Amino acid sequence: MSYKFIKTNNADGLVTITLDSPPLNVLTIPMMEELADAFVWAKGQAGKIILLNAAGKAFSAGVDVADHTPDKVNKMIEVFDSIFHSMNDNDKPIVCAVNGAALGGGYELVLFSDMVVASEKAKLGQPEIAVGVFPPLASYMLPRLTSLPHAYELLLSGEVIDATRADKLGLVNTVLPADNFAEGVQEFCKKFMAMSPVVLAYTKKAIKAGLNKGFIEGLKAIDDIYLNELMPTADAKEGLSAFMEKRKPVWQGK
Secondary structure: OOOOOEEEEEEOOEEEEEEOOOOOOOEOHHHHHHHHHHHHHHHOOOOOEEEEEEOOOOOEOOEOHHHHOOOOHHHHHHHHHHHHHHHHOOOOOEEEEEOOEEEOHHHHHHHHOOEEEEEOOOEEEOHHHHHOOOOHHHHHHHHHHOOHHHHHHHHHHOOEEEHHHHHHOOOOOEEEOOOOHHHHHHHHHHHHHOOOHHHHHHHHHHHHHHOOOOHHHHHHHHHHHHHHHHOOOHHHHHHHHHHHOOOOOOOOOO
């Protein structure tokens, strides 16, 4: 796909979406429209996982303040939310790579990703409260990703934290050296690239199906996916056969 403010690529099953409006990747309405469309494009690609990253010295400094004015704010929220609807509809796991600052709306993109790889120089935060507003998506996600007291602290103070603190709060999967960050991200992604895209997708679906449900209801939803959606696939059959035959599976992607 060809966009003005982002880049997309699909190489060997790794579908990449890159914020490309350096140096700060400020999220304007047109850029957010492209990003929402790119996740729709990524859903239709043959691939195993999606990598969301950024060019420039920052991941994203957030949504353009000019788009918060009364004449634009309704449109801004509508377009911004459309990104997360597109991400939520995506069955591929989404890995977010953060090298630099991810603030405000930029950090909300990080929070909504399935996994986060941060460089040691990453700075993460929701400073909106200092300018008299709050971050809607982060208000939903942070209490689900870390403890409620820490969610309150981050949202009410607007504090920007480093990658080490984010790791302690369970908000990133791993912290990598900045000098070879790109290589480290590729290495992180490798562990998923060896898997069946079908099984990855159904595993993600099962995780989401069990969230916010009680044990009985959640397990029933997960069992239903396992028995009625996963088990009939060629890759489930291949994986089990390969294990029994002591050989490496050959995934068909179906």
